[in-house]
Amino acid sequence: INKIGLIGAMNEEIELLIQAMTGVKETKKAGITYREGLFQGKEVVVCRSGVGKVNAAVCTQILIDQFGVNAVLFTGVAGALDPELNIGDIVISTACMQHDMDVRALGFPRGVIPYEEVSTFAADPELIKLADAASRELFDGRTKQGLVLSGDQFVASRELVAELFHDLGGSCTEMEGAAVAQVCSMNSVPFVVIRSMSDKADGSAHVNFAEFTKQASENSHRIIEHMVRSI
Numbered sequence: 001i002n003k004i005g006l007i008g009a010m011n012e013e014i015e016l017l018i019q020a021m022t023g024v025k026e027t028k029k030a031g032i033t034y035r036e037g038l039f040q041g042k043e044v045v046v047c048r049s050g051v052g053k054v055n056a057a058v059c060t061q062i063l064i065d066q067f068g069v070n071a072v073l074f075t076g077v078a079g080a081l082d083p084e085l086n087i088g089d090i091v092i093s094t095a096c097m098q099h100d101m102d103v104r105a106l107g108f109p110r111g112v113i114p115y116e117e118v119s120t121f122a123a124d125p126e127l128i129k130l131a132d133a134a135s136r137e138l139f140d141g142r143t144k145q146g147l148v149l150s151g152d153q154f155v156a157s158r159e160l161v162a163e164l165f166h167d168l169g170g171s172c173t174e175m176e177g178a179a180v181a182q183v184c185s186m187n188s189v190p191f192v193v194i195r196s197m198s199d200k201a202d203g204s205a206h207v208n209f210a211e212f213t214k215q216a217s218e219n220s221h222r223i224i225e226h227m228v229r230s231i
């Protein structure tokens, strides 16, 4: 790995990266600003994809094609699905799935992309290891590895949380990870998604999200910082 793509969906999720970068060169493509430079002594390209799977997919493909990144790390916040996870805790993706890919009417299980017969995109084992080591050092006992579920939906109901946790086995839910994962898999580029919990995707999610996104973004950022140093 000699050039790392670092993606966040929102300003809060990438502002600490931008502050810490040196020798920055900015390029705009498809409405997204790409910042090439050095972070922790490594060549990186930092960008804010914008929210949702389409934004994340376009951003990831451009990082690969135009900027030649050979690994992608996603940093940001998510809603916890696993009841053992608390606000501020960390989830490292073992794999990602689109929870809103739903072709059950034609007999495909929820999450499965028709005619491709796949639903989950596995994260890179080496990147998982690095993220896990960093997270355990910084947030001892507050880290889980698990399935990250993505959909173009802010989840804010206990019913949906129960479905996503019990039926699909998700640890947390957000709106970009599975798109990044799928594009990386299509291009054979290693990736991992790191998310800190801003809320529990329940009836209080909108309040918690507003209150805890900054702190959770910082938690995720610290893991990225630690990881990039050791890549």
Ligand code: ADE
Binding pocket: 077, 078, 079, 080, 153, 154, 155, 156, 173, 174, 175, 198, 199, 200, 201, 202, 205, 209
């Ligand atoms: N990102 C942070 N919290 C979320 C939630 N509850 N649903 C979707 N994306 C999120």
